Every structure is written in C-alpha cells, then in structure tokens.
Amino acid sequence: MTILRPYGDTTGDGMVQVSFTLPMANSKVAEGAAAQLANKMGIEPALVVHAKAMGPDFTFFVVYGRVNHLVDTSTVEIVERDYPLMTPKEVNAAIKSGLRRRLTVVGACIGSDAHTVGIDAIMNIKGFAGEKGLEYYREIKVVNLGAQVSVPQLVARAREERADAILVSQVVTQRDAHIVNTKEMSAAFRESYPSDRRPLLIVGGPRFDEKMAGELGVDRVFARGTTPGEVASYLTHQLVSNRKKVGA
Ligand code: B12
Numbered sequence: 001m002t003i004l005r006p007y008g009d010t011t012g013d014g015m016v017q018v019s020f021t022l023p024m025a026n027s028k029v030a031e032g033a034a035a036q037l038a039n040k041m042g043i044e045p046a047l048v049v050h051a052k053a054m055g056p057d058f059t060f061f062v063v064y065g066r067v068n069h070l071v072d073t074s075t076v077e078i079v080e081r082d083y084p085l086m087t088p089k090e091v092n093a094a095i096k097s098g099l100r101r102r103l104t105v106v107g108a109c110i111g112s113d114a115h116t117v118g119i120d121a122i123m124n125i126k127g128f129a130g131e132k133g134l135e136y137y138r139e140i141k142v143v144n145l146g147a148q149v150s151v152p153q154l155v156a157r158a159r160e161e162r163a164d165a166i167l168v169s170q171v172v173t174q175r176d177a178h179i180v181n182t183k184e185m186s187a188a189f190r191e192s193y194p195s196d197r198r199p200l201l202i203v204g205g206p207r208f209d210e211k212m213a214g215e216l217g218v219d220r221v222f223a224r225g226t227t228p229g230e231v232a233s234y235l236t237h238q239l240v241s242n243r244k245k246v247g248a
Contacts, residue, residue, distance in 0.1 A: 048061055091236050103240070170205040
C-alpha cells in the first residue's frame with residue numbers, strides 16, 4: 001500500500017503531535033491561537049496538550065490531533081546509496097593498489113559554526129555508532145582543522161596538503177547559514193582550481209537535504225546519522241574505483 005495516514009491509537013487514525021512556540025504570553029487566548037494554527041495546518045480536531053511560558057512574552061505548545069492529509073510513498077524522492085559499503089581493510093587495500101599513495105582529506109567547520117562533534121565523529125579515530133573514524137584508516141591522511149575556519153583558510157590548507165577531498169560540516173541553520181556558507185565554499189574551490197584538479201567537495205550536517213548537492217555546488221551531501229564507514233566507502237568509490245574506470 002503506498003497511500004498512508006499517520007498512526008496514533010489505531011491504524012490509519014491520522015493522529016499526530018506537533019510542537020511550536022508563539023510570541024505571546026501564556027493565556028487562554030494563546031492556547032486558542034495554538035489550536036487555530038494547528039487547524040490551519042490540517043489538524044482537526046486539535047488538542048493543546050501542553051502549554052508552557054517561555055519567559056513573559058512567549059509560549060511553547062504541544063498539540064495533538066487528527067491530520068486530514070494523506071502521504072503517497074510512491075512519490076517520495078530520496079538519494080539512494082550508489083556506492084558499495086566497504087570495510088576499513090577493503091578501503092585501505094583499494095587506495096593502496098589504486099592510488100599508490102595515501103588519500104588526503106581536509107575537514108573543517110566553516111563560518112562561525114563551532115559544532116565540531118559531527119565532523120569529529122567522522123574524522124577522529126574514536127568514530128561514531130561503533131565505527132572507527134577516518135583517522136583509523138592507514139591509507140587516509142586526515143587533516144582536521146576544527147571550528148570556525150574561514151573559506152580562504154580552508155582553500156589555502158587544501159592546496160598546501162594537495163587534498164583529494166574536502167569535508168565541511170555545518171550544523172547551525174540560523175538565517176540559512178549552512179546554505180550560504182556551503183555555496184561560498186564550493187564557489188571558492190571552483191574558482192581556485194581547474195575543474196579537473198578540484199578536490200571532491202563533501203558537506204555534512206543534521207539539517208541538510210541529501211538532494212541539495214547540485215544547488216550547493218558540492219559533490220555529495222551527508223545528513224544526520226552518517227557513519228565514517230559510509231564516508232570512507234564513498235571517498236574510495238569516487239576517488240579510486242571510479243577514477244580507475246575513467247583512466248582504463
Ligand atoms: C553540543 C551542542 C553545542 C556545543 C558544541 C560543542 C562542540 N564542540 O561541537 C556548544 C555548547 C558549544 C554549542 C553552542 C551553540 N549552539 Co549548539 N548544540 C549542540 C547540540 C546539543 C548537539 C550537537 C551535536 O553534537 N550532535 C551530535 C553529532 C554527532 O551530530 P551531528 O552534528 O548531526 O553530526 C552527524 C551528522 O550530521 C553528520 N555530519 C555532521 N557534519 C558532517 C560533516 C561531514 C563532512 C560529513 C560527511 C557528515 C557530517 O555526521 C555526524 C555523525 O552522524 C545541538 C542540539 C542537538 N541535540 O542536536 C545544539 C544546536 C545545534 N545548537 C544550537 C545553537 C543555537 C547554538 C548556539 C548559537 C547557542 C548560543 N546562543 O550560544 C551556539 C553556537 C556556537 C557556534 N558558534 O556555533 C541550535 C542550532 C539551531 C539552528 N537553527 O541552527 C541547536 C540545534 C540546539 C537548538 N535546538 O536550539 N552547541
């Protein structure tokens with residue numbers, strides 16, 4: 001079945017829960033306004049199950065109710081994984097025989113973003129979700145520049161290291177900072193390298209849509225829950241396996 005309704009108490013009852021904040025003091029009127037907003041979102045009836053003052057001028061709400069929309073799973077678009085998952089041993093062997101040198105990755109959180117936990121989870125040896133990070137891979141040289149790196153600094157270091165791939169993390173989405181910063185980064189790399197020498201550009205973070213690679217000017221977008229093994233496999237696929245095919 002491709003047409004679905006949400007599930008709350010019984011199959012197909014359409015029950016959902018949403019949360020949001022309104023810029024008004026907590027009151028009966030505020031609760032009514034929350035219910036009105038939920039109605040306009042297609043939730044009918046809408047029950048305000050939680051209202052909490054956030055200081056004198058704001059109220060946080062949780063609303064529970066029946067949504068009258070349907071979803072059609074046959075029209076959902078996703079980015080399929082188009083590379084095979086490899087073990088660290090397979091990655092090391094492929095790089096060693098295919099590149100005959102170590103593969104260099106340069107990573108950073110750019111702009112004012114100081115959320116390094118995500119990029120560290122991918123790059124540092126400690127890794128994520130039971131997988132070791134890229135530092136664990138003998139054939140990968142990892143240069144992690146950390147937080148608040150400017151785009152010119154990143155480009156300069158990439159050139160110095162002769163980077164094969166750039167790994168950029170963006171977690172903060174306020175005023176679309178993640179989109180603006182990523183576009184600035186990809187434009188700078190395109191300007192500073194001939195197209196056949198440009199490193200692979202990868203961006204990651206919890207609020208990215210994997211379908212946005214083209215719009216952002218990068219080669220690949222990784223979203224929440226990404227594991228280091230996926231990134232290592234992708235790097236190997238793009239920079240070793242695919243390159244061999246092109247050169248063959
Ligand atoms: C820890 C944290 C902090 C720490 C960061 C410490 C550090 N060294 O990183 C501190 C306390 C410093 C902090 C500060 C701030 N924070 Co903060 N922070 C968080 C928090 C709680 C967790 C983030 C985290 O570590 N997640 C765990 C990692 C493993 O997950 P991840 O980042 O998603 O990474 C995974 C994937 O996304 C992906 N990935 C990520 N990057 C990359 C890169 C590549 C190349 C690849 C392949 C994959 C990849 O792989 C990772 C593993 O799967 C989040 C809320 C939350 N629960 O998410 C808020 C949150 C991100 N922070 C937020 C805010 C607002 C701030 C501040 C502005 C607060 C303030 N007013 O000062 C400051 C900004 C500081 C700055 N200049 O950036 C907001 C952002 C809102 C928004 N719309 O953007 C959040 C969402 C909290 C909230 N709900 O309001 N924060």
